Amino acid sequence: xxxxxxxxxxxxxxxxxxKKGLFSLSKDYVKAVDNVDVFIxxxxxxxxxxxxxCGKTTLGRVAIQLIPATAGTIYFMGENLTELNxxxxxxxxxxxxxxxxxxxxxxxxxxTVKQIVGEPLIINExxxxxxxxxxxxxxxxxxxxxxxxxxxxxxxxSGGQKQRIGVARALALNPDFIVLDEPTSALDxxxxxxxxxxxxxxxxxxxxxxxxxxxxxxxIHYISNRVAIMYAGRIVEVSKTKELFEKQYHPYTKALLxxxxxxxxxxxxxxxxxxxxxxSLVNPPSGCRFHxxxxxxxxxxxxxxxxxxxxxxxRFVACHLYK
Amino acid sequence: MLQIQGCEGDFxxxxxxxxxxxLKTYFFTYEGVVxxxxxxDLDIxxxxxxxxxxxxxCGKxxxxxxxxxxxQEPPGKIIDGQILFKGEDLLKKSEEEMQKIRGNEISMxxxxxxxxxxxxxxxxxxxxxxxxxxxxxxxxxxxDIPKYNLLKRRKIKKKIYQEAFKEAIEALRLVQISDPEKVxxxxxxxxxxxxxxxxxxxxxxxxxxxxxxxDEPTTALDxxxxxxxxxxxxxxxxxxxxxxxxxxxxxxxxxxxxxxxxxxYAGYIVEMGVTEKIFDNPDHPxxxxxxxxxxxxxxxxxxxEIIPGTVPNLIYPPPGCRFHxxxxxxxxxxxxxxxxxxxxxxxxxxxxxxxEEVKHSVVVKRERKA
Numbered sequence: 001x002x003x004x005x006x007x008x009x010x011x012x013x014x015x016x017x018x019k020k021g022l023f024s025l026s027k028d029y030v031k032a033v034d035n036v037d038v039f040i041x042x043x044x045x046x047x048x049x050x051x052x053x054c055g056k057t058t059l060g061r062v063a064i065q066l067i068p069a070t071a072g073t074i075y076f077m078g079e080n081l082t083e084l085n086x087x088x089x090x091x092x093x094x095x096x097x098x099x100x101x102x103x104x105x106x107x108x109x110x111x112t113v114k115q116i117v118g119e120p121l122i123i124n125e126x127x128x129x130x131x132x133x134x135x136x137x138x139x140x141x142x143x144x145x146x147x148x149x150x151x152x153x154x155x156x157x158s159g160g161q162k163q164r165i166g167v168a169r170a171l172a173l174n175p176d177f178i179v180l181d182e183p184t185s186a187l188d189x190x191x192x193x194x195x196x197x198x199x200x201x202x203x204x205x206x207x208x209x210x211x212x213x214x215x216x217x218x219x220i221h222y223i224s225n226r227v228a229i230m231y232a233g234r235i236v237e238v239s240k241t242k243e244l245f246e247k248q249y250h251p252y253t254k255a256l257l258x259x260x261x262x263x264x265x266x267x268x269x270x271x272x273x274x275x276x277x278x279x280s281l282v283n284p285p286s287g288c289r290f291h292x293x294x295x296x297x298x299x300x301x302x303x304x305x306x307x308x309x310x311x312x313x314x315r316f317v318a319c320h321l322y323k
Numbered sequence: 324m325l326q327i328q329g330c331e332g333d334f335x336x337x338x339x340x341x342x343x344x345x346l347k348t349y350f351f352t353y354e355g356v357v358x359x360x361x362x363x364d365l366d367i368x369x370x371x372x373x374x375x376x377x378x379x380x381c382g383k384x385x386x387x388x389x390x391x392x393x394x395q396e397p398p399g400k401i402i403d404g405q406i407l408f409k410g411e412d413l414l415k416k417s418e419e420e421m422q423k424i425r426g427n428e429i430s431m432x433x434x435x436x437x438x439x440x441x442x443x444x445x446x447x448x449x450x451x452x453x454x455x456x457x458x459x460x461x462x463x464x465x466x467d468i469p470k471y472n473l474l475k476r477r478k479i480k481k482k483i484y485q486e487a488f489k490e491a492i493e494a495l496r497l498v499q500i501s502d503p504e505k506v507x508x509x510x511x512x513x514x515x516x517x518x519x520x521x522x523x524x525x526x527x528x529x530x531x532x533x534x535x536x537x538d539e540p541t542t543a544l545d546x547x548x549x550x551x552x553x554x555x556x557x558x559x560x561x562x563x564x565x566x567x568x569x570x571x572x573x574x575x576x577x578x579x580x581x582x583x584x585x586x587x588y589a590g591y592i593v594e595m596g597v598t599e600k601i602f603d604n605p606d607h608p609x610x611x612x613x614x615x616x617x618x619x620x621x622x623x624x625x626x627x628e629i630i631p632g633t634v635p636n637l638i639y640p641p642p643g644c645r646f647h648x649x650x651x652x653x654x655x656x657x658x659x660x661x662x663x664x665x666x667x668x669x670x671x672x673x674x675x676x677x678x679e680e681v682k683h684s685v686v687v688k689r690e691r692k693a
Binding site for chain 1: 378379515517545546547548549550551553554572573574575576577578579598599602603612613614615616617618619620621624626627628629630633634
């Protein structure tokens, strides 16, 4: 592990058991994340893109150990999170935070803004009274709110403001790494722009590292430095953002990019929608999981699962077409 | 409107399929009167794809529901205005007459296909229901079956049903469902989201409507499935020459699908015109803000442009132009009277008091960039 890597994930697996039958004897698993390797560098924004149900949120949550991994290792700033006990993990928690997708359901409706943003400070830094007040107000100002909002409840805010509160809470303990799980997908475009700008400015000011999970490629293009494309629990391509939009290697990446509507009427792309739908993660297809929908399918694809290989500098692809 | 030269050399006038004038829909709630629509003017031409865009709560869906006369009353009420469909005012029609238009002349696809389909009937039966209501089979409509002779009546009914079921299967085949015979006998919960939306489209197009209203048809779907559905809609439109009215907040879909676009803000249409014009050269300050706020794959931006403030509360909307509190061009006049939607160029409508100045400022900005 090199100095500039903040998070390194190797062979990570997360299976969710489905209980069936009397005494839950027979078990199937939803293989939400299956053999994923990624690394994230200090100070970058790492985008994670995929369709719904491909496991991107699960990967984000496992990465900061909100849910335990089934197998694999996660190195976060030199510590292997999967081997740590609870109390050690707790000491690391302030360094990694999360902003959730739906701001209305991730804020407790019975707590005031001061309680929501102040809670991590009370628990971890034992702040009280005036010091706590001062710190909370300071945080609110960082995200574009002010002291008038201190004693209000979440329902009194608009969607964009709620998401700002979510960001303030995540920033409370000066984290190094924040997982942003679709922070703008519940918001309107004009508000989305406000939040994206805020996130970008905060990153510059505080030197944060982001894992940005989204299904919106335009947002990824705007905010991230490197991108990973996920399909059915596996990462199929990793690349620098700019290069990804110039040239795609994996057939799924190509299809995904051409499927996403571009808000520019001058671009008339050749529309070749993918056939079929995302496979079930309980019984994923054998070999490469994309092969039933792939246009460049070869006999090998249904037998052997391709590994993520570096085919160019900083460009990783999991496909049998490239060796 | 447009003058088109016909094959024989005579001039055929292209008429509006749907034109909405000064439509006003209010909701009377405990907190106060929600002025959801205020003077909405809108035209849809035959065979075109019209996109209506705007942020959440600006009244896009309410406009569509008003046209279908599906506003729940109370609390809602269409206060004033005209909705001309093929020259006839829908607001003057009785409920019975409306039933003949709904599903037959105008049909609507809803956002969430699971809630729009009936869970206790098979997909085929639901399509048959639409067909039986609006079409004749074996020269008979289900309403005209003679009332006497019960046994004979049953026999005819069964035959008509079988004919309709065959047509329902054809409708499912048309939307590229791979095994239509099987799907027609399945219940909605047995289908995936994409398949359900296909079934909905099949149902809506079964009677060859001249206008299809699609209210966020792909929001609940994955992007690759969304692309399939959009492609399908385009293809069917070509084949059946249906006008599509697409309601969405996804500007990407509008750019790809639509011929013309209307932009809505807080119950008003603020700008309407050809897609290229609206996207490349918008003249209303709100449209310009909206276009600046979307991240684009085609440009590198350090910062996105921002429209300050938030969407107004429609119980207490700002007086005059409803956008003025967020507008950097606002003058006193904007606070006093709402600007009318004016045709500033051919087929380009803008509702702004300071249209000339705003337009000029665009030019200045462009030159500076160059």
